[in-house]
Amino acid sequence: MLSTDFKKVHKDLYGARTEPALVDVPPLRFLAVDGAGDPDGPVWRAAVEALYGVSYFARFALKNAGVVEYPVMPLQGLWWVDGGWDITERDRADWRWTMMIMQPPQVTADLVAQGIATTAKKKPSAAVDRLELREYAEGPSAQILHIGPYAAERPTIERLLAYVAEQGRQVCGRHHEIYLSNPSRTAPEKLKTIIRYPVTPPPA
Template structure:
């Protein structure tokens, strides 16, 4: 039985070269998602959201294997980030951040699949379980780079993206800043963390 792994199937989106900005076209994809606000380092809501996403993703994988005979690797955690002023990401003013945390799902995962998975999870009484939803999300044309290092060192990279790369290519940011966490921060030294930084773009007016 072959295991589907989105990181291998879409290396263009999940395995960019470190330090180099690239333009990619991101198709519509399915995600489990939970919305929230505030500093991810201190917010209980953030921790609860991530816990609920992982628990549900593993339950979805079990449901799919039993119902369809298909096996997939649980995808990495991702986050959509926004604020009234994007410079708060450069300055790391985390209390001002709005976030949507997500875990990608294969195309064959349906709303009925997720409902069954959530029904299995309810006995665990996770605080954020009722906030988990399945949604389709399309980014389209985007600029991305692989950042290697601590999350708090992303500021200069984002500044280069917004003040150098995008203007040089006649582009402006649209939509929300997107991060894909390829490393497990609980088990990886900060200097070795690998994070895809992605920004949807459009031609400058």
């Protein structure tokens, strides 16, 4: 049986450092749930519950079938507000988001449908009715590793934006966070989060 750690397969995307860098993000497949409002609220929690429920169902189904064994990938979030990507100066109630978890190519639409049905029975509060399997392509992007509380991200974001400007580029997509730490098991000052922005091509 194939055994794969997709964080190592895509180590340039999941091995960000505390210095900003450019990366080229290929099209990848995700389980995703769209929503709006405070990420501490019940709507957000129901979305994340659905993502993990179906992701773990798919993982164990593929492992038990002898197809592939792999760790479930980190939770990720796309964040924006009406009028732009910069959420830091806006009330959390105005935030819009897509929460998502990357999936290996062996995860099919039929397998997702089975996972949705199973998760709906086990976790009635999970937002499986809003879950989709979709492809997301960012292309050229700039990213940086933030270490510390989510609420203290602004200086790290400013460093990343300064780097983007130095490269003669501009942000052209949504604020993207990849959560490498479990906040229920990690002290706030030790949380590791990749912050990424799609950027325009270099000037001609």
